[in-house]
Amino acid sequence: MLELTDISYYYGEHEALANVSMNIQRGESVSLLGANGCGKSTLLRILNGLIFPSSGKYMFGGEPITKKSLSKQAFSNRFHSRIGFLFQNVETQLFCTDVYDEIAFGPRQAGMSERDVDIRVKEIISLMKLGGFEHRTPYHLSGGEKKKIALASILALSPEVLALDEPMNGLDPKSARWLCEFLAKQNALGTTLILSTHNLDLVNEITKRSILFSEEHKVAADLPTLEMLENIELLKKVNMVDEHYSSYALNYLPRRHID
Amino acid sequence: MHIPDNYLSPATCALLGAAAAPVLAISVKKVKEEVSTESMPMLGIGAAFSFLMMMFNVPLPGGTTGHAVGGTLIAIMAGPYSACLAVSAALAIQALLFGDGGILSLGANIFNMAFVLPFAGYFVFSAIKKALGSKKGEAIGAVCGAYIGLAAAALLTAIEFGIQPLIFKDASGLPLYCPYPLSVSIPAMMAPHLLAACVVESAFTVFIYSFVKKVSPGSIYAGEKKRSKAIYALLSVLIILVPLGLLAEGTAWGEWGADEISVTAYSGSVLGFTPKGMLNGFSFPSPLPDYAPSGMPDALGYIISAVFGVAVSIILFRLLGGFLKAKSPGSHA
Amino acid sequence: MIKDAFIDKGILSLFGMLSKIRAQDSPAIPRGPASLNINPFYKVAFTLALIILIALSRNLLFVFSALSYLLLIIAFLPSIDLKRTLFASLAMFFISCLLLAPAALSGNLYSLFMIPSKMFATVAAANILSCTTKWQSIIGALKLFFIPDVFIFILDTAMKYIVMLGELSLEMLYAMKLRRFGGGGGLASLSGVAGTVFLKSAEMAEEMNSAMLCRGFRGVYHSRAKLTMTAADAAYIIANASIFALFFYLR
Numbered sequence A: 001m002l003e004l005t006d007i008s009y010y011y012g013e014h015e016a017l018a019n020v021s022m023n024i025q026r027g028e029s030v031s032l033l034g035a036n037g038c039g040k041s042t043l044l045r046i047l048n049g050l051i052f053p054s055s056g057k058y059m060f061g062g063e064p065i066t067k068k069s070l071s072k073q074a075f076s077n078r079f080h081s082r083i084g085f086l087f088q089n090v091e092t093q094l095f096c097t098d099v100y101d102e103i104a105f106g107p108r109q110a111g112m113s114e115r116d117v118d119i120r121v122k123e124i125i126s127l128m129k130l131g132g133f134e135h136r137t138p139y140h141l142s143g144g145e146k147k148k149i150a151l152a153s154i155l156a157l158s159p160e161v162l163a164l165d166e167p168m169n170g171l172d173p174k175s176a177r178w179l180c181e182f183l184a185k186q187n188a189l190g191t192t193l194i195l196s197t198h199n200l201d202l203v204n205e206i207t208k209r210s211i212l213f214s215e216e217h218k219v220a221a222d223l224p225t226l227e228m229l230e231n232i233e234l235l236k237k238v239n240m241v242d243e244h245y246s247s248y249a250l251n252y253l254p255r256r257h258i259d
Numbered sequence B: 001m002h003i004p005d006n007y008l009s010p011a012t013c014a015l016l017g018a019a020a021a022p023v024l025a026i027s028v029k030k031v032k033e034e035v036s037t038e039s040m041p042m043l044g045i046g047a048a049f050s051f052l053m054m055m056f057n058v059p060l061p062g063g064t065t066g067h068a069v070g071g072t073l074i075a076i077m078a079g080p081y082s083a084c085l086a087v088s089a090a091l092a093i094q095a096l097l098f099g100d101g102g103i104l105s106l107g108a109n110i111f112n113m114a115f116v117l118p119f120a121g122y123f124v125f126s127a128i129k130k131a132l133g134s135k136k137g138e139a140i141g142a143v144c145g146a147y148i149g150l151a152a153a154a155l156l157t158a159i160e161f162g163i164q165p166l167i168f169k170d171a172s173g174l175p176l177y178c179p180y181p182l183s184v185s186i187p188a189m190m191a192p193h194l195l196a197a198c199v200v201e202s203a204f205t206v207f208i209y210s211f212v213k214k215v216s217p218g219s220i221y222a223g224e225k226k227r228s229k230a231i232y233a234l235l236s237v238l239i240i241l242v243p244l245g246l247l248a249e250g251t252a253w254g255e256w257g258a259d260e261i262s263v264t265a266y267s268g269s270v271l272g273f274t275p276k277g278m279l280n281g282f283s284f285p286s287p288l289p290d291y292a293p294s295g296m297p298d299a300l301g302y303i304i305s306a307v308f309g310v311a312v313s314i315i316l317f318r319l320l321g322g323f324l325k326a327k328s329p330g331s332h333a
Numbered sequence C: 001m002i003k004d005a006f007i008d009k010g011i012l013s014l015f016g017m018l019s020k021i022r023a024q025d026s027p028a029i030p031r032g033p034a035s036l037n038i039n040p041f042y043k044v045a046f047t048l049a050l051i052i053l054i055a056l057s058r059n060l061l062f063v064f065s066a067l068s069y070l071l072l073i074i075a076f077l078p079s080i081d082l083k084r085t086l087f088a089s090l091a092m093f094f095i096s097c098l099l100l101a102p103a104a105l106s107g108n109l110y111s112l113f114m115i116p117s118k119m120f121a122t123v124a125a126a127n128i129l130s131c132t133t134k135w136q137s138i139i140g141a142l143k144l145f146f147i148p149d150v151f152i153f154i155l156d157t158a159m160k161y162i163v164m165l166g167e168l169s170l171e172m173l174y175a176m177k178l179r180r181f182g183g184g185g186g187l188a189s190l191s192g193v194a195g196t197v198f199l200k201s202a203e204m205a206e207e208m209n210s211a212m213l214c215r216g217f218r219g220v221y222h223s224r225a226k227l228t229m230t231a232a233d234a235a236y237i238i239a240n241a242s243i244f245a246l247f248f249y250l251r
Helices: A040-047 A073-082 A099-109 A114-127 A143-155 A173-188 A200-206 A225-230 A232-237 A243-252 B010-034 B040-053 B071-078 B080-097 B106-132 B135-167 B182-215 B230-260 B263-268 B275-281 B298-332 C002-025 C040-056 C060-075 C079-105 C109-132 C135-145 C149-179 C186-214 C231-250
Strands: A002-011 A014-024 A029-033 A055-060 A083-086 A161-165 A192-196 A209-213 A219-224 B057-059 B065-067
Touching: A002 A040, A014 A040, A014 A055, A014 A219, A029 A040, A029 A200, A040 A055, A040 A161, A040 A192, A073 A083, A083 A143, A083 C186, A099 A114, A099 A143, A114 A143, A143 A173, A161 A173, A173 A192, A173 A200, A200 A225, A209 A225, A219 A225, A219 A232, A225 A232, B010 B040, B010 B080, B010 B106, B010 B135, B010 C040, B040 B071, B040 B080, B040 C149, B040 C186, B071 B080, B071 B106, B071 B135, B071 B182, B080 B106, B080 C109, B080 C135, B080 C149, B106 B135, B135 B182, B182 C186, B298 C060, B298 C079, C002 C149, C002 C186, C040 C060, C040 C109, C040 C135, C040 C231, C060 C079, C060 C109, C060 C231, C079 C109, C109 C135, C135 C149, C149 C186
Parallel strands: A029 A192, A029 A209, A083 A161, A161 A192
Antiparallel strands: A002 A014, A002 A055, A209 A219, B057 B065
């Protein structure tokens, strides 16, 4: 589904990604792990066609994603409706005046008729249990509600791939748990999940595969999530965890051995 | 600096609004070309920034404070076209959503503060920067640009006020809108601006400009790749045309006034009153005691007086009630 | 403490502005019998028309009629809006009186009566509109005046970011107040706050642009507005129409 070959990205002089290659199949669930500033967010931006790699190739569903291919309106629309992106900061992502319009924005841009838009919005509202919020202003809601609405507005385009940048940030434990279960359910229904995070608690529950980035902006490991979480030495090496993690891992992870 | 309604004639407002419209249209086009393909969020967020700038109070010597407009600052940092749109939107929000500043005079305010101010400021800034070249040149340019930009806008405002009594007079020669001629309006506007407001504006501009330049040099507007003189040509054309248009409008207005509103109509209205009559006839809070203009049934006058009286009494009663309520917890204690 | 006056003033003006926006955006609006759910389009249209007529009028009786009508509305506003509208209008009234006093001394009594009364009426009209109508509705209503979608989008975004950046500025001013013990460097630190707000706003603009692209934004923003008519609308229109009839009758 997504193929990245030898991708590098520079912000001016500063290197953000160095020779990154990966292959993500349809229906997979992948975590991008790594310390702050390792290039996870940059990679997600590339995956969503917001920025383009300085070198290397990115193929989505067998088609190359480049500045040129995305300059064609029809292709760009199709691409953006197939991959949805939840930003870390949801505030900037909500730009309509009420929740209904927010969810309807994507379908309307895609040229759906007002009747179909209405059906779609109502579906999403019942799916995410957002009834009663339709005519509220997004930015006056709580952080968890905002994230829910941002996610709803993305799901309105029924994307095949969901990319999420630090989805658990700023959520209270209950909302985080809800999101976790929701994402796992979407994945079970066939949506490909790619999420960046440094919250190791929940990674294991949502994703089966993890890709670890080193501080040199390279892929340090690409392993099943459980193996990754148990490989404490590796996680320490990329400065993602410290000594405390070891004891945590010992208490938390062995569940698998008991099972 | 915000011109409120009723100081400028509706004709002046319409004319300046008509002059501001093409400027806004050009700015939208330019910003879309310059910044990126889709720069719409940037326009709105620029407006939010501009709006907030007017809320920052800057310390002035002597313990007082004042606030800046920030038009030149935004022009230097984000380009004059973006500044034009940002300040226009901020002014529109103040007028429409906060009830601050005139609604009819919005066009005039946009013309002065969103068009003349940032473009004049930016022009001075880039001329000085080009002439002096160095880093110092930029700072001097920012100071002078901000000072001159605001001064130019203030001068224009003063002129708009000052020409009102020349052009818009009633049949008996009394001014209908701002009653002060240029000889009064220019010094009255310019003295406080040149001495205080412009100083605040330039200090604020140069400080923020240097801060942003130091912290994130990449985010500063690099200037147009292809220098377009079009907007300056438009500016000069408008500066020539607007006064001409005003004169033309004014005479047309005067004729209309003389033909349409006959002397008999006047005699029934307030203009037929002697000042003495006004003083006797209108005393707050019952403003229309013996007033029965010719051609109007007494009943209408009574009804209006009654509505006015009832409204004022309710307001007074409610305000009084509010104060008593606010005080009562204290009296219990 | 005097040295911090500018920070306090900045905090106060930001705080006042934010609380006004929040009050205006509360679900309780429209509230009070004066604003019986009248379609914002009619409110914007008739407020604008009323302001134009007041500006055009040379008849003190008409201005007083309009004033009476507006005062009647003010009288039935919720008390917070009543005070706000009344004080804003009175302030403009007295400022105008002060400004025009020299002209009055030289015999121009017409201006002294006419302009402050008109000021009071227009400021009251604008404030009634702004406190009885949600800002989204006011902006949405502009759509029906053939204002291009671009401008509506700009206004919408601006309002939202005024709140977000305003909260950021407020927090920074608080932090600055807490850290400033000795005074000095006021302008420099203040420009740091403003500069940071600028950088933050540039960053947010970029991110919002990305978010729009990801949701298939094609460069055209459609805002929608519907024109309906209820009994309250009809009553509002009739009330305003009679004021307008009065204008032409008294001319």
